[in-house]
Amino acid sequence: MRIxxxxxxxxxxxxxxxxxxAQPKAEVVIHLGDGxxxxxxxxxxxxxxxxxxxxxxxxxxxxxxxxxEYTAAGVKIFYxxxxxxxxxxxxxxxxxxxxxxxxxxxxxxxxxxxxxxxEEGLYMMNPGSLNGWQATYGTLxxxxxxxxxxxxxxx
Numbered sequence: 001m002r003i004x005x006x007x008x009x010x011x012x013x014x015x016x017x018x019x020x021x022a023q024p025k026a027e028v029v030i031h032l033g034d035g036x037x038x039x040x041x042x043x044x045x046x047x048x049x050x051x052x053x054x055x056x057x058x059x060x061x062x063x064x065x066x067x068x069e070y071t072a073a074g075v076k077i078f079y080x081x082x083x084x085x086x087x088x089x090x091x092x093x094x095x096x097x098x099x100x101x102x103x104x105x106x107x108x109x110x111x112x113x114x115x116x117x118x119e120e121g122l123y124m125m126n127p128g129s130l131n132g133w134q135a136t137y138g139t140l141x142x143x144x145x146x147x148x149x150x151x152x153x154x155x
Contacts, residue, residue, distance in 0.1 A: 007109025033081030
């Protein structure tokens with residue numbers, strides 16, 4: 001199963017659409033915040049996709065939850081924007097939150113810096129930002145052979 005992971009689109013409908021079109025095998029799109037309005041428009045344009053989302057620090061007045069959990073192919077994913085966990089100052093708090101939830105995958109945004117890592121049973125990914133000239137997104141593949149996280153630069 002492939003999951004498209006995006007964050008911080010900040011009103012850039014075009015880049016969100018391009019990322020979705022670039023990953024036709026992705027059944028699920030997880031938006032990690034700061035882009036609720038364009039997310040809602042994308043949901044209407046791609047009704048065949050499942051969309052999951054959390055609110056970011058720039059999604060003022062949003063009714064989206066601050067955190068989410070999703071289980072795909074038996075793998076528990078914890079996702080959030082990251083600002084509530086101080087990710088610009090470090091990962092300790094957010095990693096502890098993921099481990100408390102017994103997640104195998106941690107997804108977060110907010111920093112606009114793409115990042116992927118694996119540490120003691122926890123896969124971590126920040127897809128970066130879909131806004132700007134160096135826009136990036138992430139893919140998360142969950143297969144019987146294992147889990148793969150990948151950062152993709154939007155062409």
